[in-house]
Amino acid sequence: MLRFLLRRSLGAIAILLIISAVTFFLFYAIPRNPALLACGKSCTPDQLAIVERNLGIDKPVPMQYWEYMVGIFAGRDFPAGACPAPCLGYSFTDNRPVLDTILDRLPTTFSLAVGGAVVFLILGLSMGMLAAWRRGTWLDKSLSSTSLVLGSFQIYFLGPLALAVLVHQTQILSQPKYVPFTDDPVGWFSGLLLPWLVLSTIFTANYTRMARAALIEELREDHVRTAKAKGMSRSTVFFRHAWRGSLIPIVTIFGIDLGSLFGGAMITEVTFNLPGLGRLAVASVVESNLPMLMGVMLFAALMIVLCNILVDACYALIDPRVRLA
Amino acid sequence: MRAGRLAGAALALTGALLLSACSSGGGGGGEDGSGGGGGLGEAETLDAISFADAEASTGPAEEVPGATPGGTVYVLQEVSPNHLDPAQVYVSAESNIAKLMHRGLTAVRMDNDGNYSIVGDLATDSGTVSEDGRSWTFTLKDGIHFSDGTPITSADVRHSIERTFAPFITNGPTFIQQWLANTGGADYRELLPEGPYEGDHLPDSVLETPDEKTVVFHFEEPQTDLPYALAMVGYALVSEAGDTRENYDQEPLATGPYVIEDFRPDRSMTLVRNEHWDPATDPARNAYPDRFEITFGHTTDDSTQRLMADNGDDRYALSFNNGVDPGNAPEVASNPEYQERLVQGYQPYVATLAINAERVTDLRVRQAIAHALPLNGVLNAYGGAFGGEYAGGLISPLLPGYEEGYDPYGKLANPQGDPERARELLEEADAVGYRLNYVHHTGTEDARAAVTVAEALEQAGFEVNRSEVPQTSYYDTIGVVDNGYDLYRSNWGHDWLSSATVIPPQFDGRQIQDGANNYSHVNDERINSEIDRIRQITDPSEAAAEWFGLNEYIVEDVLTQVPLYYYKMNILHGSLIGGAEFNADIGSVDMHRIHVLQDAG
Numbered sequence: 038m039l040r041f042l043l044r045r046s047l048g049a050i051a052i053l054l055i056i057s058a059v060t061f062f063l064f065y066a067i068p069r070n071p072a073l074l075a076c077g078k079s080c081t082p083d084q085l086a087i088v089e090r091n092l093g094i095d096k097p098v099p100m101q102y103w104e105y106m107v108g109i110f111a112g113r114d115f116p117a118g119a120c121p122a123p124c125l126g127y128s129f130t131d132n133r134p135v136l137d138t139i140l141d142r143l144p145t146t147f148s149l150a151v152g153g154a155v156v157f158l159i160l161g162l163s164m165g166m167l168a169a170w171r172r173g174t175w176l177d178k179s180l181s182s183t184s185l186v187l188g189s190f191q192i193y194f195l196g197p198l199a200l201a202v203l204v205h206q207t208q209i210l211s212q213p214k215y216v217p218f219t220d221d222p223v224g225w226f227s228g229l230l231l232p233w234l235v236l237s238t239i240f241t242a243n244y245t246r247m248a249r250a251a252l253i254e255e256l257r258e259d260h261v262r263t264a265k266a267k268g269m270s271r272s273t274v275f276f277r278h279a280w281r282g283s284l285i286p287i288v289t290i291f292g293i294d295l296g297s298l299f300g301g302a303m304i305t306e307v308t309f310n311l312p313g314l315g316r317l318a319v320a321s322v323v324e325s326n327l328p329m330l331m332g333v334m335l336f337a338a339l340m341i342v343l344c345n346i347l348v349d350a351c352y353a354l355i356d357p358r359v360r361l362a
Numbered sequence: 363m364r365a366g367r368l369a370g371a372a373l374a375l376t377g378a379l380l381l382s383a384c385s386s387g388g389g390g391g392g393e394d395g396s397g398g399g400g401g402l403g404e405a406e407t408l409d410a411i412s413f414a415d416a417e418a419s420t421g422p423a424e425e426v427p428g429a430t431p432g433g434t435v436y437v438l439q440e441v442s443p444n445h446l447d448p449a450q451v452y453v454s455a456e457s458n459i460a461k462l463m464h465r466g467l468t469a470v471r472m473d474n475d476g477n478y479s480i481v482g483d484l485a486t487d488s489g490t491v492s493e494d495g496r497s498w499t500f501t502l503k504d505g506i507h508f509s510d511g512t513p514i515t516s517a518d519v520r521h522s523i524e525r526t527f528a529p530f531i532t533n534g535p536t537f538i539q540q541w542l543a544n545t546g547g548a549d550y551r552e553l554l555p556e557g558p559y560e561g562d563h564l565p566d567s568v569l570e571t572p573d574e575k576t577v578v579f580h581f582e583e584p585q586t587d588l589p590y591a592l593a594m595v596g597y598a599l600v601s602e603a604g605d606t607r608e609n610y611d612q613e614p615l616a617t618g619p620y621v622i623e624d625f626r627p628d629r630s631m632t633l634v635r636n637e638h639w640d641p642a643t644d645p646a647r648n649a650y651p652d653r654f655e656i657t658f659g660h661t662t663d664d665s666t667q668r669l670m671a672d673n674g675d676d677r678y679a680l681s682f683n684n685g686v687d688p689g690n691a692p693e694v695a696s697n698p699e700y701q702e703r704l705v706q707g708y709q710p711y712v713a714t715l716a717i718n719a720e721r722v723t724d725l726r727v728r729q730a731i732a733h734a735l736p737l738n739g740v741l742n743a744y745g746g747a748f749g750g751e752y753a754g755g756l757i758s759p760l761l762p763g764y765e766e767g768y769d770p771y772g773k774l775a776n777p778q779g780d781p782e783r784a785r786e787l788l789e790e791a792d793a794v795g796y797r798l799n800y801v802h803h804t805g806t807e808d809a810r811a812a813v814t815v816a817e818a819l820e821q822a823g824f825e826v827n828r829s830e831v832p833q834t835s836y837y838d839t840i841g842v843v844d845n846g847y848d849l850y851r852s853n854w855g856h857d858w859l860s861s862a863t864v865i866p867p868q869f870d871g872r873q874i875q876d877g878a879n880n881y882s883h884v885n886d887e888r889i890n891s892e893i894d895r896i897r898q899i900t901d902p903s904e905a906a907a908e909w910f911g912l913n914e915y916i917v918e919d920v921l922t923q924v925p926l927y928y929y930k931m932n933i934l935h936g937s938l939i940g941g942a943e944f945n946a947d948i949g950s951v952d953m954h955r956i957h958v959l960q961d962a963g
Contacts, residue, residue: 069832069835070838073838075532075533076532076877080841080877081547081548081875081876081877081878082875082876082877083547083548083549083551084532084547084548084877085877087529087532087548087551088532090529091529091530091532116530116607116608117608117609118609130444131442131443131444131445131611131627132608132611132612133612133627138627141626141627141629200667201667204671204673205667205668205670205671205673206671208673208674211674212668212673212674212675212676214657215629310657310659310660310661310664312626312628312629312630312658312659316628316659317628320628
């Protein structure tokens, strides 16, 4: 297990290094000068040079990248003060530490991702199991059709529609917003309920179809047939033998989905105006805010890599035949 | 102020809508776009702004009828402030919030009758000017403090001015620095390269503080607009003792009625009362609400829908910058319930089509362009009559001196354009088939307008070569002197209620350089000399009339920018917000007058 974790951690670092280099150099491939956004009213060449110096982008790009990487491992000094490791730099737009901003946004994204995941996992797996259990019946057909329809929707369509009907017109749900759980658990729940529901609508549909297919596939496996032949009850075969085996493909996809959500559910956060990492990522691209963009990209990549390592570790728990080392 | 780069950071987050941060694209409007011939009922042409004496500069501010203190006002904003240091504040999305926290030597006050005046804010009056107009003296009031309780002295005024020369101050206004250094562009920085932080100071011959209460500005040229400029948030007071240089941008001290209790960038800001603000010293701010809860990231359609629904806390809500979005504009415009909660006026911006004078040198060709342009098609592309109104000149209806109905090319009566007259002019100039390089950006509205403009010009006898550049680099593209284009749209808004911030930046031929704002590259001797002459006029009414006269000369005899339309502002507010009135100086709702309707809740 230790060797597995060590090997995967080294791989993760290599992936993050590649992502950081690609992001950094691609940013400068776009013919746009981020200093222009902070250059004030009359942006003469002299003024622009001052801003470029202030932002630290007057140096060659490889040197900037080197200093950025050094900052992550050893910290850096900025005009606004020392930035201890892991230093992700200061935002081009508001001159605040990138790491502080990411940590400030993280609870929103984390709450959205975890809450949404709980909803779509419970609903998706339950409905998928039900459809597989009642395979070929009207219930199976209804659930399969519904999931196909819901899976075809998009958050940018469902979100505003749900807002207009459930919040603005009927006031059944409260206006989506993020309230820290520690400040007000009820406010946290009610503020995120609609985003969770909309986010999970699309995911639930996918997981329903995936769980159904995986279970049906598993029910055809030899060990399930053997269990049936031994005279085990249908429910024991289904829940004890087939269900467990069907989890492997679901966990694999779930790891990727959860990692992506931790990196920022961009459309959901923008649709419901939730101040998470997704909205931050969109803004940093728009504003040519390189330090923030790098920070968000690296964090999102880290989340995906970590979730994948976690998924691999889970395989061993789900299927004893898998040995991680 | 130009509407492009300054709002650029906000531009693409939600497309063109975010221009409302500074500006122009956000107001939006209906799709019918029947034009905008008539003026807004609420907006009246301004008389010249008066400079108030000591009596009129004494606090407290005139009571708003029916207003009572208390309650919380919720503000739905799109763009979060990037800067809290007042010297770094310039765009309206930042300044509209900063006005609640910061005070300068002067302020613009709108009274209950809708009259505007420049009053002494931290100063006892709007300033005393020397006979030659080159020296201004201000005396500080008693009982004025920073939010940490330290008294404000002339040393703080000196420090506040001097630090605007420091290299890290790059976003705020530069008017006074340039006047003090008597230079253009960024050359003023040479006067005090490190600001006051290395022990250097402006000489007394430039800025004098003979005692704790007195500040004297000395200029080489007469500067009649100084009291206007000092009212900008960018020249609000910064504490010398509390200055933390770059870090002041994170935790500034306040001088106004509110201080920041909590700020989470791009998320929320809570303003609470500043206990060291004394209303008896403040003639311009009522500060009725106890708190402002400001949230960010609201697109215009989000804020409009919430305010239309008028539920819960949104009944106490409004936005300082988000106008009604185009999608909801027809419903808002036609429903009496919304009309009651709608505040309308003009934004400071005037949209024009700039003609590159260095490339299109024949006046008749430029006049042909003006005649050919279909203003109705252009305005429809940008949202129609709800979002704008046809423009005859370059001076906004908000500005003193504006003459309603000015229309030298008959555009108000004939907004669809006159291709026949345009072709006649081209034939006179022997220029039928004249090739125009026309650049626009990729924004939906701009692209739609460009198609209309190009078709009309081709119908009149031009050959149009249309190019498209990304929205975010548009002003950088047209800001290059040797840009290679003949036609491009440019918006401009005044910095204060004077045409001195409209004509000189755009038409002074001595200011042509990369990145400067003379987009049409016009260098006309008469314009240059008139700018110098009018700047010397100390009487605001006379100056306003003269600026309008120069505007007439530019539009009729030079024509390097064809006026297109005046931007309108339509702000919806919750049903329990009182005192929501349009303020021409702010170009939005006057945040100093709003209050919570306590008895209705």
